[in-house]
Amino acid sequence: MIITSNLSKAYNGVQVLNIESLDIPKGQSFGLVGNNGAGKTTYFSLLLDLIQPTTGYIKNNDILVHESEDWKPFTSAFIDESFLIGYLTAEEYFYFIGELRGQNKSDVDSLISQFEDFFHGEILNQKKYLRDLSKGNQKKAGIVAALIGNPEVIILDEPFANLDPTTQIRLKGIIKDLAETKGVTVLISSHDLLHVTDVCERIVVLEKGEVVKDLKTSTATLKELEAHFTGTPIV
Amino acid sequence: MIKQFLSLEWKQFFRASYFQKGLVVKIFLILGALYFGGIALLLGGGMFFLIKKEIPEVDPVILINNYIIYWFLFEILIRYFMQQLPVMNVKPLMVIPIKRNTVIHYLLGKTTLSFFNFLSLFVFLPFSVVLLAKGYPVLNVVCWFFSIILITLSINFLNFLINKSNTVFYIAATLLLALIGLEYFEIFKASEPIGLAFNTLYSQPYLALIPLLSLMFLYNLNFKFIKNGFYLDDAVTKKIKSVEATDLSWFDRFGAIAPFLKNDIKLIWRNARPKQALMMSFVFLFYGLIFYTQDTYREMPAMLAFASMFITGGFLMTFGQLVPSWDSEYYKMLMSQNIPYRQYLESKWYLMVVAVGISFILSIPYLYFGWKIFGMIAAGALFNIGLNSFITLFGGALNRMPVELNTKAKAFGNTNGFNPTQLLIGLPKFLLPMGLFYIPYKLVNFETGIIVLGLSGVLGVVFKNFFLRKIENVYQKGKYKTIAAFGEKK
Numbered sequence: 001m002i003i004t005s006n007l008s009k010a011y012n013g014v015q016v017l018n019i020e021s022l023d024i025p026k027g028q029s030f031g032l033v034g035n036n037g038a039g040k041t042t043y044f045s046l047l048l049d050l051i052q053p054t055t056g057y058i059k060n061n062d063i064l065v066h067e068s069e070d071w072k073p074f075t076s077a078f079i080d081e082s083f084l085i086g087y088l089t090a091e092e093y094f095y096f097i098g099e100l101r102g103q104n105k106s107d108v109d110s111l112i113s114q115f116e117d118f119f120h121g122e123i124l125n126q127k128k129y130l131r132d133l134s135k136g137n138q139k140k141a142g143i144v145a146a147l148i149g150n151p152e153v154i155i156l157d158e159p160f161a162n163l164d165p166t167t168q169i170r171l172k173g174i175i176k177d178l179a180e181t182k183g184v185t186v187l188i189s190s191h192d193l194l195h196v197t198d199v200c201e202r203i204v205v206l207e208k209g210e211v212v213k214d215l216k217t218s219t220a221t222l223k224e225l226e227a228h229f230t231g232t233p234i235v
Numbered sequence: 236m237i238k239q240f241l242s243l244e245w246k247q248f249f250r251a252s253y254f255q256k257g258l259v260v261k262i263f264l265i266l267g268a269l270y271f272g273g274i275a276l277l278l279g280g281g282m283f284f285l286i287k288k289e290i291p292e293v294d295p296v297i298l299i300n301n302y303i304i305y306w307f308l309f310e311i312l313i314r315y316f317m318q319q320l321p322v323m324n325v326k327p328l329m330v331i332p333i334k335r336n337t338v339i340h341y342l343l344g345k346t347t348l349s350f351f352n353f354l355s356l357f358v359f360l361p362f363s364v365v366l367l368a369k370g371y372p373v374l375n376v377v378c379w380f381f382s383i384i385l386i387t388l389s390i391n392f393l394n395f396l397i398n399k400s401n402t403v404f405y406i407a408a409t410l411l412l413a414l415i416g417l418e419y420f421e422i423f424k425a426s427e428p429i430g431l432a433f434n435t436l437y438s439q440p441y442l443a444l445i446p447l448l449s450l451m452f453l454y455n456l457n458f459k460f461i462k463n464g465f466y467l468d469d470a471v472t473k474k475i476k477s478v479e480a481t482d483l484s485w486f487d488r489f490g491a492i493a494p495f496l497k498n499d500i501k502l503i504w505r506n507a508r509p510k511q512a513l514m515m516s517f518v519f520l521f522y523g524l525i526f527y528t529q530d531t532y533r534e535m536p537a538m539l540a541f542a543s544m545f546i547t548g549g550f551l552m553t554f555g556q557l558v559p560s561w562d563s564e565y566y567k568m569l570m571s572q573n574i575p576y577r578q579y580l581e582s583k584w585y586l587m588v589v590a591v592g593i594s595f596i597l598s599i600p601y602l603y604f605g606w607k608i609f610g611m612i613a614a615g616a617l618f619n620i621g622l623n624s625f626i627t628l629f630g631g632a633l634n635r636m637p638v639e640l641n642t643k644a645k646a647f648g649n650t651n652g653f654n655p656t657q658l659l660i661g662l663p664k665f666l667l668p669m670g671l672f673y674i675p676y677k678l679v680n681f682e683t684g685i686i687v688l689g690l691s692g693v694l695g696v697v698f699k700n701f702f703l704r705k706i707e708n709v710y711q712k713g714k715y716k717t718i719a720a721f722g723e724k725k
Binding site: 010037048050051052069072075076077079081082084085086087088093096097099100101102129131 | 492494497498501502505506564565566567568570571572573574575640641715718719723
C-alpha cells in the first residue's frame with residue numbers, strides 16, 4: 001500500500017530523515033517508535049505531503065504523494081491539534097469533514113454513534129467549541145474525525161498521549177478492529193512501548209532519522225524494545 | 236520582584252515576533268510611531284495658536300474644555316475595538332511563589348503603559364507647556380493637565396470592565412447613544428454641562444481630586460474583579476463561551492463550496508479578530524462622507540473614483556487581504572484533506588462578492604449626493620467584484636502571516652499590512668480604479684469613465700475561471716512555504 005524509497009529530508013544541510021526503503025502492505029497496523037527528534041512526525045508529514053522530500057519519494061497506493069493529490073480521498077490523519085478547527089463544536093467539525101469526504105449528515109451520524117463509549121459523554125452535545133475542550137478530549141474528536149469517510153489509510157501521530165486510561169484501552173480496540181476486520185492500513189507513532197506492541201503487527205524503530213529495527217510483533221518484542229531504549233549497545 | 240518583572244517585559248518586547256521581522260518592517264514601524272507621535276505633538280503644541288487665530292474671541296482653554304468630551308468618547312470607542320486586554324502573560328507567574336495581589340497590581344500597572352495612554356499625554360503635554368509659556372496660572376494648568384491624564388487612565392480601566400462584561404458594555408452603549416440622540420435632536424445638550432464641568436475643573440484646581448478618586452475607584456473595581464475570579468485565568472484569559480449555533484443549511488444550495496461558506500460564516504461570527512475586520516469594514520461605508528462633502532475633491536474625480544471603490548470594498552480589503560491566514564490555525568488539516576484549492580478560493584470569492592453586494596445596498600443613502608456619485612459607487616462595486624477580489628486573493632497567496640483568530644489585533648503589534656510585497660500588491664487596488672475611471676473621463680466624459688470602470692468589473696467576472704486558475708497555481712506553488720510559515724509559533 002505504502003512504498004517508501006530512498007526518502008530523505010534535510011533542513012539547511014542537516015539530515016533529519018533517511019529511509020532507504022520501507023514497504024507497508026495493505027491492512028497492516030504499523031507502529032513507529034523512537035525518541036524525540038527521531039523523525040517520526042517528519043515521516044508522517046512527508047506522507048501527507050505537508051513538507052517536500054529532499055530526495056526519494058513515497059507512493060501511497062501507487063500514487064506519488066508529492067506529485068499528485070489523488071491519495072487524499074482514501075487517506076486521513078490526525079497529527080496534532082492544528083488538525084482541528086477551534087471555533088467549531090465537535091459535531092460541526094465532524095459534519096464539515098464529512099462534507100469534504102463526500103459523506104452526508106446521516107452517514108456521519110451513524111459513524112460517530114459507534115464511538116459513544118469512546119467519547120465517554122464528553123464530546124457530543126457539549127455546547128462547547130473544540131478550542132475550549134481539554135487536550136484529551138480534543139484528541140478524541142480528532143481521532144474519530146480521521147475515521148470519517150471510510151479511509152483506507154489512517155495516520156495517527158501519538159494517539160495515546162493525553163488520553164485517560166479508559167480511552168487508551170478503547171482506542172486500542174478501535175485500531176485493532178480497523179486493521180484486522182476492515183483491512184485499513186493504520187500507521188501510528190507512540191512513546192508508549194506497551195501500547196504499540198499491543199496494537200501493531202509490525203514495529204519500526206527510528207533513530208536519528210534512520211530505521212534501526214524492523215520487528216514483526218511477537219511476545220518477545222516488548223522486551224527487545226525495552227532493551228533497545230534502555231541503552232544496551234546497538235549492534 | 237519588580238526588577239524581574241521589568242526584565243521579563245523587556246525581553247517580551249524585544250523578542251516579540253514583530254520586532255524580529257525584517258529591517259524594512261522595523262523602519263516602517265519606527266517611521267509610523269514617529270509619524271503618529273509627531274502629529275500628536277504638533278497637534279498639542281499648535282492647538283493653542285490655531286484656536287487663537289481662528290476663534291480669537293474665546294479662550295482656547297475654555298474651547299478645549301467644551302469639546303474635550305468628544306476626544307474622550309473617541310478614545311473609549313477606539314480602545315474598545317483596538318486595545319488588547321492583558322492576557323496570557325500572567326499564566327507562568329501563577330505557579331511561582333509571588334503574592335496574588337502583586338501579580339494583579341503588576342498586571343493592571345502594566346496596562347498604563349499602553350500606546351493609547353501616551354496618545355493623550357503627547358497631545359496635552361505640549362498644549363499645557365504652551366499654556367504655561369503664555370502665562371496661564373501654573374497651579375490651574377498643572378492640575379488640569381493631571382486631571383486629563385487621570386481621566387485617560389480611568390478610561391483605560393473602564394475599557395477593561397466594558398470589554399469583560401457585557402452588562403457594562405450595554406449600559407455604556409445605551410447611555411452613550413441616548414446622550415448622542417438627545418444632543419442631536421437638541422432636546423438636552425449634554426455637552427454643555429460637561430463642558431462646564433471641565434471648565435470648573437480648570438478654574439478650581441483642587442477638583443483634580445475627583446478624577447483621582449474615579450481612577451482609584453475604577454482601579455479597585457478592576458482589582459476586585461480579577462481577584463474575585465480567584466484564579467487569574469478566570470478573568471484574564473479567555474472565558475469559555477457557550478455555543479451559538481445557527482442553522483446554515485440554507486447555504487447548501489451553493490453546492491460544492493457550501494461547506495466552506497458555512498465554515499467562513501462561523502469563522503467570522505465566533506472569533507474576535509475576523510469580527511474586528513467585519514466591524515472595520517462598516518467604517519469604510521462612511522468613507523464617502525469625507526470625499527463627497529468637500530468641494531476640493533469634487534474637482535478631482537480620480538479621487539472620487541478611489542473613494543467610491545472604498546465604500547463597497549471594506550470587507551473585501553479587511554477580510555480578503557488575510558485570506559489564507561484566517562485558516563492558518565488548521566491549514567495543515569485543510570491541506571491533507573480532500574480539498575481542491577479551487578473550491579476553497581471560490582468560496583472566499585463568493586463571500587467577498589456577497590459583502591460587496593451588501594455594502595452596495597447599504598450605500599443607497601449616497602443617492603443624496605446625486606446620480607453621478609451613485610453611478611460611481613455602482614461602478615466601484617462592479618470593479619470590486621470583478622477585479623479587486625482577484626487582486627486581493629492573489630495578494631493573499633504571498634501573505635504568509637499566521638493569524639490568531641481569537642485575539643484582537645494590536646494597535647501597533649499588527650504588522651501584517653507592513654509586508655513589502657503586500658504593499659506592492661496593494662497599489663493596483665488603489666491605482667487601477669483611479670486610472671480606469673480617469674483616462675476615459677479625460678478623453679471622453681464623466682459617464683464614459685463610469686462605464687469603463689464598471690465594464691472592467693464585468694469583464695473580470697466573465698474571465699473568473701481564468702483568474703481563479705492562475706491564482707490557484709500561485710497557491711499550489713507556495714503550498715509548502717505557507718504550511719511551514721503557518722506552523723511557526725507566533
